[in-house]
Amino acid sequence: MKTFLKYTLASIVGVIIAFFIGIFIFFGVVGSIVSSSKDKTVKIKPNTILHIKLDKKIVDRASNNPMENFNFQAFKTENNLGLNDILQNIEAAKTDENIKGIYLDLTVINAGIASIEEIRNALLDFKKSNKFIVSYADYYTQSSYYLATVADTIYLNPEGIIELKGLHAELMFFKGALKKLDVEPQIIRHGKFKSAVEPFMLDKMSEANREQYNAFMGSIWDKFLKGISEQRNISIEDLTKYADNLSIRNPKSALKYKIIDGIRYKDEIISELKDRVNIKQNKKLKLISISKYxxxxxxxxxxxxxxNKIAIIYASGEINMGKGSDKTIGSEKLSSTIRKARLDSTIKAVVLRVNSPGGSALASEIIWREVCLTKKVKPVIASMGDVAASGGYYISCAADTIVASPNTITGSIGVFGLLWNGEKFLKNKLGITVDRVKTNKYADLGSMTRRMTAAERDIIQTSVEDIYDTFISHVAEGRNMTKEKVDEIGQGRVWSGENAKKIGLVDVFGGLNKAVEIAVEKANLEKYRIVSLPKQVDPFTQIMKQLQGDVATSIIRNKLGSEYKYYERIQELTRINGCQARMPFDIDIH
Known part of the structure; x- marks a missing residue:
């Protein structure tokens, strides 16, 4: 018996010791991760070159979650940059005596077309300092080449590739797959261009959808050609001819048609950069990445x-009810943030930075209300990013001034409802039948296990029409238009920023910096500082949240890589609830 008790007690003590050791190791690992994510002060030496490499996804404001881009092999956080960081650092480099120029390393670029436009404009402003910009890539996509054209010299690898062929977009349609699965999409919409539901009801684009695609893609391509033409001194007619004939097929043809300035290997670029900053060839070139700078x-x-402060309030992602996250807009969190900015007497103006395809109509209405209340007491400027459409435009339309890039995707003023009928799927594919009991006639309205009745469809259609009427009324009020005019340019149609300005949906071309300038002017400020809202959660809290469930998402994201976006879109479908003011599609233009 004594032996039994001895071993039992030893086991209990061992478990307790192991538990505390595990806790100690756990917090040691967490501390290590948090420590690796903290910004460390960097000293810069004279004759340094700013090395801009845009291979990570560029968002308006980078998350401070150390687990989001944690490299488990290297056991460190790979710093992610927001567009705000990139713009601020290019501006700082302009007057930094230690920075002699910029080296654009553009083999990979992961940014939306409006974000690229903002970076490009910042680089054009940097050139006013008379410092050099050199661009090099093994492979130029059309987007990366458009950015590269601001450089004094553009180089390409001798075996590299450069694209100049025009834009194309592909839409995927699910009508046939849903039919095979015996799943029926029940669709209610307003507006002939509100094509968010077309993938579920058609097997190809409608003529109205094709019309709007041709219009906004044509506008973006024209902007590309104009920008390239101005910087490379090549006529738009010649550029169009090169694209139509696919004349730019290799580095030699790119050099022949003056698309690039030289064909070089990377070591030759490094050698030239050394010469530019008067460093001997046997010495190491002093480069500093933008993440370190x-x-x-x-x-x-x-x-x-x-x-005095200017508050930049970031609204990025799909619009949903609730608190949202770093990647989505929650009505509760964003409306609370705007409210606090309104009540803070030290905040003299608000810049609402919107990068959203829309989402819940009700959530959009809640946010819109706070924008209206804030506008009554201080200037509110809307700054549109890559996308500010449907619900994204809903929350922007009340602003005093709307600033957008010519390449911003906006508009999509329309509403739709989508309910699923899985009755036949359950019965024919799984052998499951559903019976029901209800106390009132419409108690099971919205059930996914039966088809809607005609009366129920009429009820939802009325709701969609009412929300659309509210939407266009808000736009008419905010943009000083008649409802009839808004309805004419609405109908769910998507516009480029270029076209949106012509029809009155946008006031000024520009990016985040331009929006801040306007806010400062309207608030009549001489001295001010910028605050970014909502306040980001500290890294330790982020890790604890990750361990409570978000870690699965991180693992899936790391495994799927660039294909994660398709998983994300499927998840978005499952979150659709109620009437939606959402973009008709997720746009991938190549």
Whole structure:
């Protein structure tokens, strides 16, 4: 008996010790991850070149979640940059005496077309400093080449590829797959262009959808050609001819038609950069990445802490009810953030940075209301990113001024409802039948196990029409138009920023910096500082949240890589609930 108790007690003590050791190791690992994610001050030496490599996905504001881009092999967080960081650092490099020029390394670029436009404009402004910009790539996509054209010199690998062929977009349709599965999409919509539901009811694009695609893609392509023409001194007619004939097939043809300035290997580029900054060839070239350069101490604009503030409120992702996340807009969190900015007397103006395809109509209405209330007491400027459409436009339309890139995708003023009928799927594919009991006639309205009745469809159609009427009324009020005019340009139609300005949906071309300039002017400020909202959660809390469930998402994202977007879109479908003010599609233009 004594032996039994001895071993039992030893086992219990062993378990307790192992538990505490495990806790110690766990917090040690968490501490290590948090420590690796913290920004460390970087010192910069004279004759340094800013190395801009845009191979990670560029978002408006990078998450401070250390687990989001954690490399388990290297056991460190791979720093992710937001567009705000990129723009601020290009601006800082312009006046930094230690930065002699910029090296654009553009083999891979992962950004939306409006974000590329903002970076391009920042680089054009940088050139006013008379510092050099050199671009090199093994492979130029059309987007990366458009960005590269701001450079003084463009180089391409001798065996590299450069694209100049025009834009194309592909839409996937699920009508046939749903038919085979015996799943019926029940669709209610308003607007002939509100084609969000077309993939579920058609097997090809409608003429109205094709019309809007041709219009906004043509507008974006024209902007590309104009920008390239201005910087490369090649006529738009010649560029169009090169694209139509696919004349740019290899580096030699690119050089022949003056699309590039030289054919070089990377070591030759490094050698040229050394010459540009007067470094001997046997010495190491001093390059600093933009992720490290953001940690270089910058000279403060003012000697003392400035009280007056401009708040940049970031609204990125699909619009849903609730708190949302770093990648989605939650009505509760965003409306609360706008409300706090309104009540904060030190915040003199608000820039609402919108990058959203829309989502829940009700969530959009809640956010819109807070924008309206804020507008009554201080200037509100909407800054549109890559996409600010449908619900994204809904929450922007009340702003005093709307700023967008010519390449922004916007509009899509329309509403739809989508309910699924899986009755035949359950019965024919799985052998499951459903019976029901209800206390009232419409108690099971919206059930996925039966088809809607004609009366139920009429009820939902009325709801969609009412929400659409509210939507266009808000736009008419915010944009000083008649409802009839908004309805004419609405109908769910998608517009490029270029076309949106012509029809009055946008006021000014520009990016986030332009929106801040307008906010400062309207608030009549001489001295101010920028605050970014909503406040980001500290890294430790982010990790704890990750361990509570988000870790599965991180694993899936890491495994799927660039294909994760398709998984994300399927997840978005499962979250559709109620009437939606959402973009008709997720746009991939190549």
């Amino acid at each position: 953001k940690n270089v101490p910058k000279k403060p604009k003012h000697k003392h802490l400035v009280k």
